[in-house]
Amino acid sequence: MSAPKTASQADSLPAELTESPLDIDAIRAEFPILDQQVHGHRLVYLDSAASAQRPAVVIRTIADYYTKDHANVHRGAHELSVRATRRYEDARGKVARFLGAGRADEVVFTRSTTESINLVSMTWGIANLGPGDVVVVSEMEHHSNLVPWQIVCERTGAEIQAIRVTDDQRLDLDHLDALLGSGDVRLVATGHVSNAIGTIHPVDEIARRAHEAGALYLIDGAQAAPQLPIDVRAIDCDFYTFSGHKACGPTGIGALWARRELLDAMPPYQGGGEMIEEVRIERSTYAAVPHKFEAGTPNIAGAIGFGAAVDFLQALDPETIHAHEKRIARLVLERLADEFKAITLYGPAPDVARAGVVSFTLADIHPHDLATILDHEGVAIRAGHHCCQPLMRRLGVAATARASFYLYNAEDDLEALVRGLHRAQELFRV
Amino acid sequence: MLESIFRELILEHYRKPRNKGALENPTVTVSMRNPMCGDEIDLMLTIDGDRIEAVGFTGQGCSISQASVSMMTQGVIGRSIDAALDLEKRFVALMRDDEGASEDRKLGDLRALQGVAKLPVRIKCALLGWNALDEAIKAHQKSPTGAMGEKLEFEDLTELPAGFDPATHKDDLP
Numbered sequence A: 001m002s003a004p005k006t007a008s009q010a011d012s013l014p015a016e017l018t019e020s021p022l023d024i025d026a027i028r029a030e031f032p033i034l035d036q037q038v039h040g041h042r043l044v045y046l047d048s049a050a051s052a053q054r055p056a057v058v059i060r061t062i063a064d065y066y067t068k069d070h071a072n073v074h075r076g077a078h079e080l081s082v083r084a085t086r087r088y089e090d091a092r093g094k095v096a097r098f099l100g101a102g103r104a105d106e107v108v109f110t111r112s113t114t115e116s117i118n119l120v121s122m123t124w125g126i127a128n129l130g131p132g133d134v135v136v137v138s139e140m141e142h143h144s145n146l147v148p149w150q151i152v153c154e155r156t157g158a159e160i161q162a163i164r165v166t167d168d169q170r171l172d173l174d175h176l177d178a179l180l181g182s183g184d185v186r187l188v189a190t191g192h193v194s195n196a197i198g199t200i201h202p203v204d205e206i207a208r209r210a211h212e213a214g215a216l217y218l219i220d221g222a223q224a225a226p227q228l229p230i231d232v233r234a235i236d237c238d239f240y241t242f243s244g245h246k247a248c249g250p251t252g253i254g255a256l257w258a259r260r261e262l263l264d265a266m267p268p269y270q271g272g273g274e275m276i277e278e279v280r281i282e283r284s285t286y287a288a289v290p291h292k293f294e295a296g297t298p299n300i301a302g303a304i305g306f307g308a309a310v311d312f313l314q315a316l317d318p319e320t321i322h323a324h325e326k327r328i329a330r331l332v333l334e335r336l337a338d339e340f341k342a343i344t345l346y347g348p349a350p351d352v353a354r355a356g357v358v359s360f361t362l363a364d365i366h367p368h369d370l371a372t373i374l375d376h377e378g379v380a381i382r383a384g385h386h387c388c389q390p391l392m393r394r395l396g397v398a399a400t401a402r403a404s405f406y407l408y409n410a411e412d413d414l415e416a417l418v419r420g421l422h423r424a425q426e427l428f429r430v
Numbered sequence B: 001m002l003e004s005i006f007r008e009l010i011l012e013h014y015r016k017p018r019n020k021g022a023l024e025n026p027t028v029t030v031s032m033r034n035p036m037c038g039d040e041i042d043l044m045l046t047i048d049g050d051r052i053e054a055v056g057f058t059g060q061g062c063s064i065s066q067a068s069v070s071m072m073t074q075g076v077i078g079r080s081i082d083a084a085l086d087l088e089k090r091f092v093a094l095m096r097d098d099e100g101a102s103e104d105r106k107l108g109d110l111r112a113l114q115g116v117a118k119l120p121v122r123i124k125c126a127l128l129g130w131n132a133l134d135e136a137i138k139a140h141q142k143s144p145t146g147a148m149g150e151k152l153e154f155e156d157l158t159e160l161p162a163g164f165d166p167a168t169h170k171d172d173l174p
Helices: A009-012 A024-029 A055-067 A077-097 A114-126 A146-155 A173-180 A202-210 A260-265 A299-314 A319-339 A367-375 A387-394 A411-427 B008-015 B061-076 B081-095 B104-117 B120-144 B166-172
Strands: A107-110 A134-139 A158-165 A185-191 A216-220 A239-243 A254-260 A276-279 A282-287 A344-345 A357-362 A382-384 A400-403 B028-033 B038-048 B053-061 B151-155
Touching: A055 A077, A055 A299, A107 A114, A107 A299, A114 A146, A114 A185, A114 A216, A114 A239, A114 A254, A134 A146, A134 A173, A146 A158, A146 A344, A158 A173, A173 A185, A173 A202, A185 A202, A202 A216, A254 A260, A299 A319, A319 A344, A319 A357, A319 A411, A319 B053, A357 A411, A367 A382, A367 A411, A367 B008, A367 B061, A367 B120, B008 B061, B008 B104, B028 B120, B038 B061, B038 B120, B053 B061, B053 B081, B061 B081, B061 B104, B061 B120, B081 B120, B104 B120, B104 B151, B120 B151
Parallel strands: A134 A158, A134 A185, A185 A216, A216 A239, B028 B151
Antiparallel strands: A107 A254, A239 A254, A276 A282, A344 A357, A357 A400, A382 A400, B028 B038, B038 B053
16 A cells, blocks of 8 residues: 555645635535534535535525515516516526526426436427437436436337447447447437546537437436536537536426427427416417426426526636536545555546546445445445446446545545545455 | 444355355245345245255345345254244344344344444345345245246335334434
């Protein structure tokens, strides 16, 4: 085992690694939940890839909405409804700007990334797929960007094919070309950042190749939007989806962005109030987008909290958050590799496009046992298949431990992880 | 706390599980998966009349699930079905932290798992093999010969054992 590196040895690191571009202490002060002890230790939250925490401004915004302005939206008959509608639609504008969308009405509020993808599969998919058509996903997908396509393929007779993962744990773009070569691909659907191993996919390149082959491109941005600058027009994708709760926002709210002409052509997803224009017993006409896809009273407070969350990220600057992620990912990968002989690290090398999501196994200690031991040291990680069973199969493991570092995590959290892993080795006599 | 869970005996069973491997001609095979964490075992039994002649298992999981099933096989091979069910009842009592369960000498090595009772989120790991055993015995009792060769598959959705009172374990809940 090599000598442990400490912050005092940071001068041996490249210049861009010596200091985080974020003021971590100031950021932590905005997250009340982080200020607590777990099992007698400072809480070290390394599970933001499962769900991030919320800054006080998001919690305050939701409380403020319920305290002062709540009523149902789009009814307009009284002052509170006007205010609620304005706050709800303002939030849509914030999310649209956050994604680099040209117009607010291209953003549909959903429950989550999962629901956004199901909305596309059940509307666009049912209307446009048939026998002989192909939907291309990848071996690295979260189940939420795989199972909806399996369901729609089963219904429509279309076929599902998967881009292979290379040995260095990236998407095999040559294989994508081979799949597109059939001329039958109608849609390519991939993640933007792998929630399991942190790979950042070259989405603009995938968009270009998909379009050249006449296919549309959907991106599962659940793991990317919280930590990368997103510009859906620059990427030139057709659908982009993400969730509030991984981006410092509330649970139960997500967004689907799609080009306006696609949304216009898609049939409604669910029927009910809010989504109609005129209703007769036999048939109805539907509201214009985005309301056509928002049946029933929406998650108003969730959307408003979501708006506050993307404002918070915008104020920190996604470019800066990404620089912080790159830096911390590299520190974590190098430190763990130096410190633990028996560690296996998954995902691309530190110098390749990757996020601060670090998956690993340590000696023969099962990831669930690692998670239990780390929990007792105050360190929260995730253990399991990370909703990516095909990827786990590809990597030849049943489960990994995953430490995900976000904008409130710094070197002291890494050191707490290192201490916890030493404790695990000691308990397991490794 | 952690020392009381990851004991020497548990690690020893985790690294050198007893009776691991497939049986040649089991009379009943139960596959039990925990879809939440991915732990899975195939438990094979050869039951002759009322007697459990042989037990084997394959699969993978954490130290607690693997040690528990390994010790379980030792506890039930060569015993009657009633004795196996009695042992299961005693083990569930240990996981529920019932009065006196940790002193139950009939549990033998299984008492090493008593620390898991203080860790509600891991109790399902310790019970995975026992839930498989329970299903296997039920299948055998329904059809003592008919179950032969057919693998029965289950998803173990048990979060906590019946009768477990989270109120007494407040400090350990996630």
